[in-house]
Amino acid sequence: MSDPVIKADHLVKQVSTANDTLTILQDVSLQVNAGESIALVGPSGAGKSTLMTLLAGLDVPSQGEIHLLGQPLSQLDEEARAALRCEHISFVFQSFLLIPTLTAIENVMLPFLIQGQDQDVARASQLLEQVGLAGRAHHLPSQLSGGEQQRVALARAFISQPKILFADEPTGNLDQQTASKIVELLFQLNREHGTTLVLVTHDQTLAERCDRTLKIAAGKVAS
Amino acid sequence: MKNNLLLKWRWRECWQGQLWPITLALSLIIACVFALSALVTRVDKIMVDQGRSALGADLVLVSNQQPISPDTLASAKKLGLTISQQTRIRTMAFSDNGMQLISLKAMETNYPLRGELQLDANPLTANAKTLTMLQHVQPNELWLAERLFNLLDVSIGDTVAIGDAELTVSGKIAEDPELSFNPFNQMPSAIIHLDDIAKTGAVVPGGRLSYRAYFSGPDSALNQLQQEISITASQRWLSEQSQGRSAEFINKAQQYLSLTLLLVLLMASATLVLTSQHYRNSQQSTVAMLKSLGASQAWLRRWLAGQLAMLFGLSIAIGISCGFLLEQLLRLPLTDLLPDPLPSIGFSPWLVSIGIALLVGLPSMGISLLHLLATPATSIIGQDTPTKKQYWAYSLLLLPLISLIVWFGNNKMMWLTLVGLAVILVLLGALGLLITKLLQQKRWGPAVTLALSRLNRSRVASMAQLGALTCSLMLLSVIWLLRSDLLNDWQQTLPANAPNVFAINIAPEQVDAYINQLDQWQLDHSQAYPVIRGRLTQRNDEVLQSVSPAVATKPETEADKEKDSALRRELNFTWLPQLPSHNEVLEGEWSTERGVSVEQDIAERLNIKLGDTLHFSVNSQSFSAKVNSIRKVEWRNMKPNFYFIFSPDVMADLPTTWLVSFRIDDQQTGLLNQLARDYATVSLLDLRSMATRIQSLLQQVAWSLTVLAALAVLSGLLLVLTLLRLSVSQRQQEIKLYRTLGASKKRISATLWAEYGLMALIAGFTAALGAQGIIAAVVKWGFELPVQPHFYLFITLPVLALALIYVITLSMFKQLLAPLRA
Structure with missing residues (x-):
């Protein structure tokens, strides 16, 4: 058994509104090992996405501690957490989130830009080829279909060779046929790169393809 | 390589992304400010040039009675200034056949230092083939104003005695730079060389004598001279700021320029603020995504700063180029007026336009961008985390605020405009909301009901939108209508058929024949006015000045100088059975019984009221009249105008000469010559060139104002279009949802029309209301013109707003109707 890359202990997330305090997550503990793929499932509003933002260090829990790649997140400020993500973590989003004014290949190379590295065009082209978009490298997102846009997002996610990939409903905006192709691609790339995958989804069949499923209901782990 | 991608990205954001409306607004600000400040620099230059040409120098020191001290002249010399001295005296000139009181100017050869003196040495009668025009006076010459040839009955080569000197007439003064625009009060002048003044023996203590020193040189040296020299009570400086006749038009035009500039700036800034806000909203998910990919605050700051820098760089390049072209366009009609070669505009338009763009752009974009930077990374999952x-x-708002305070300082007019606009914005927004509230209480169809409830739901947003839409519609109509009012006023005061020749000194027995002659030639002419010169001496029991007949030649005392200028000199009186139709009676009623009608300004200055009894003196004959009316006189219209008009019974018995003004075209000069021959004793003042000059100046300035107003209106429309586009695109999701849910095209179109149509109608109506108020206020207090209502605005503005809505929805309809992607 390899070491856990994510370790969360007794997480609580509360949000204050004008009138009262809402508890979104209550005493959630979990562990994800390197190379493992885990699905966070549950009904809408259960707190899956919130849990993902905490695990990825995008937000901080109200109580509890998270160790991400061995580092206690409570000890890191926002900048240090950003540096950690920059180096080791990637995302795929439901709404693709490509930059509309950059071409497909330029979108793929965006992480290099943030890391301050030289643009590795060859590698970006290779990834685009892997996702089946070799001929569309110089198209703008507006010239691509939804499925094609998500493939670009996949290529972008893997270009920085992340240790962990967080995917938030990656097929949520796609039709079934396209979705299944994207899922194939996601797992294939995940295997090839040996990435740890944390997947937030409604989709039971998608969840079943992961090594493990964690059910979240009313802010708690229900399994 | 990595910088390459960043550069490409930023470049495309400026053109294809959400930034192009910002680029456009910023370029517009720079272009307008650049063009206008360049134009103002040049127009200022024309004004200064014209003013100084009319002065004969850059600066003049006038000293009554006492010669200008050698120390003063030495100081000027030390400062490197060119000096020309002149002595002026009122004295008698005698010829074999007549005598006349003249204003004698004894000047040095280098006069004038600015402007043009033209001396015509050609015999008046012969049509000489070779014209001899001289620019400077030499010793032993005598040049006479044209009128003096008639008055003294002399020709070139004859001898005229001035004091002890016998001088031979060299020719006529064709153009004197210092010629006054006032056709009256103009004592005919004669010019001799300064070296000859001693020969005349006319310079005696107590004579009506003034010494002048004309200076020219760099402005800094002129300023220093004015600081170094303390002048005595009998001395005064004359500079181009002592205004000429055309200055008033230019002043109003400049006032209009700066007001328009302020409004264009306001509208462009509003566009900037709105588009920046929209940019912020549209970029929040991108920033959150970049943060999730690990972009640090420092990286994001660099990214946005670079974007901002490119945006400014691009806008400056576009703005300055467009500004340059625009300035050429605005300058096109002014070509004749501008000096050749054109003076350089210097660096100020560059600095001012870029400076203003930064002052306006930094806060309006900076605030949005700083908020954008604070977007939490969690917003990528659509979580509504409150932004810090x-x-x-x-x-950042302090930037423009402090600059405004520094710039406008205590310019009340500008502050009033700004504060007024802010108040109006709030009031109009509130009024719009009130109207929607009232409308909501009635029963309407489903589309209108839905639209009304939506307008009322997000009250602040609707109020802001209504307020902004209303204000921009209002401002653009203010700019356009103000221009029309201004041009109308000019046209009325100086119509195309304004008189351009004055015939004065017509003897009573000549009047009828003279008028008949003009009628025969079908020349447009005024009625004949009797003119009698006299003084106002007493108001009721208060003595205003002594009745001494010698007053005209007595040296001016200090007390004289304190008096109103109207009391210091003889005025032209006239008597008429009826007031002229171009004079508007403000108070009282004209009557023909020992009455006098007084001009409004002089009545105010001398505290003259209706019913006062005024005493006058003409040639030591005293008489009185009761003030029966106060009149408004338009001095700019070049028609014969008088401060005091009497009823005939007051002064019809006094000896008088007559005056008539008429219009003559350029090709009718022959008629003028014939009049001069037939009525040799009548003096003709030919103001054709001056009238043409003022008229063409007006036309040219009017053209520039029209271009400018069109530009301002365009920028206003840009604002309205941006506003509506942003607003409609915010509705996009909602409308797409309706479409996805199967709403028919007709229903969606009805919903959009109901909502935006209502908004357009309300905004159009309230804008018309606001514009009426603003135009009335600005026209009355800012430009001092008569206020006119513009009722058609209540139709034009709502229709314009509806048309814009139509264009916007039409252009966006296809995009709006696409169903949501599954």
Whole structure:
């Protein structure tokens, strides 16, 4: 058994509104090992996405501690957490989130830009080829279909060779046929790169393809 | 390589992304400010040039009675200034056949230092083939104003005695730079060389004598001279700021320029603020995504700063180029007026336009961008995490605020405009909301009901939108209508058929024949006015000045100088059975019984009221009249105008000469010559060239104003279009949802029309209301013109707003109707 890359202990997330305090997550503990793929499932509003933002260090829990790649997140400020993500973590989003004014290949190379590295065009082209978009490298997102846009997002996610990939409903905006192709691609790339995958989804069949499923209901782990 | 991609990205954001409306607004600001400040620099230059040409120098020191001290002249010399001295005296000139009181100017050869003196040495009668025009006076010459040839009955080569000197007439003064625009009060002048003044023996203590020193040189040296020399009570400086006749038009035009500039700036800034806010909203997910990919605050700051820098760089390049072209366009009609070669505009338009763009752009974009930077990374999952409020970002507003305070200082007019606009914005927004509230209480169809409830739901947003839409519609109509009012006023005061020749000194027995002659030639002419010169001596029991007949030649005392200028000199009186139709009676009623009608300004200055009894003196004959009316006189219209008009019974018995003004075209000069021959004793003042000059100046300035107003209106429309586009695109999701849910095209179109149509109608109506108020206020207090209602605005503005809505929805309809992607 390899070491856990994510370790969360007794997480609580509360949000204050004008009138009262809402508890979104209550005493959630979990562990994800390197190379493992885990699905966070549950009904809408259960707190899956919130849990993902905490695990990825995008937000901080109200109580509890998270160790991400061995580092206690409570000890890191926002900048240090950003540096950690920059180096080791990637995302795929439901709404693709490509930059509309950059071409497909330029979108793929965006992480290099943030890391301050030289643009590795060859590698970006290779990834685009892997996702089946070799001929569309110089198209703008507006010239691509939804499925094609998500493939670009996949290529972008893997270009920085992340240790962990967080995917938030990656097929949520796609039709079934396209979705299944994207899922194939996601797992294939995940295997090839040996990435740890944390997947937030409604989709039971998608969840079943992961090594493990964690059910979240009313802010708690229900399994 | 990595920088390459960043550069490409930023470049495309400026053109294809959400930034192009910002680029456009910023370029517009720079272009307008550049063009206008360049134009103002040049127009200022024309004004200064014209003013100084009319002065004969850059600066003049006038000293009554006492010669200008050698120390003063030495100081001027030390400062490197060119000096020309002149002595002026009122004295008698005698010829074999007549005598006349003249104003004698004894000047040095280098006069004038600015402007043009033209001396015509050609015999008046012969049509000489070779014209001899001289620019400077030499010793032993005598040049006479044209009128003096008639008055003294002399020709070139005859001898005229001035004091002890016998001088031979060299020719006529064709153009004197210092010629006054006032056709009356103009004592005919004669010019001799300064070296000859001693020969005349006319310079005696107590004579009506003034010494002048004309200076020219760099402005800094002129300023220093004015600081170094303390002048005595009998001395005064004359500079181009002592205004000429055309200055008033230019002043109003400049006032209009700066007001329009302010309004264009306001509208462009509003566009900037709105588009920046939209940019912020549209970029929040991108920033959140970049943060999730690990972008640090420092990286994001660099990214946005670079974007901002490119945006400014691009806008400056576009703005300055467009500004340059625009300035050429605005200058096109002014070509004749501008000096050749054109003076350089210097650096100020560059600095001012870029400076203003930064002052306006930094806060309006900075605040939005700083908020954008604070977007939490969690918003990528659509979680509505509250953004940390960046209150300190609002401190950027201090930039334009402090600059406004420095710039406008205590210019009340501008502050009033700004504060007034802010108040109006709030009031109009509130009024619009009130109207929607009232409308909501009635029963309407489903589309209108839905639209009304939506307008009322998000009250602040609707109020802001209504307020902004209303204000921009209002401002653009203010700019356009103000231009029309201004041009109308000019046209009325100086119509195309304004008189351009004055015939004065017509003897009573000549009047009828003279008028008949004009009628025969079908020349447009005024009625004949009797003219009698006299003084106002007493108001009721208060003595205003002594009745001494010698007063005209007595040296001026200090007390004289304190008096109103109207009391210091003889005025032209006239008597008429009826007031002229171009004079508007403000108070009282004209009557023909020992009455006098007084001009409004002089009545105010001398505290003359209706019913006062005024005493006058003409040639030591005293008489009185009761003030029966106060009149408004338009002095700019070049028609014969008088401060005091009497009823015939007051002064019809006094000896008088007559005056008539008429219009003559350029090709009718022959008629003028014939009049001069037939009525040799009548003096003709030919103001054709001056009238043409003022008229063409007006036309040219009017053209520039029209271009400018069109530009301002365009920028206003840009604002309205941006506003509506942004608003409609915010509705996009909602409308797409309706479409996805199967709403028919007709229903969606009806919903859009109901909502935006209502908004357009309300905004159009309230804007018309606001514009009426603003135009009335600005026209009355800012430009001092008569206020006119513009009722058609209540139709034009709502229709314009509806048309814009139509264009916007039409252009966006296809995009709006696409169903949501599954």
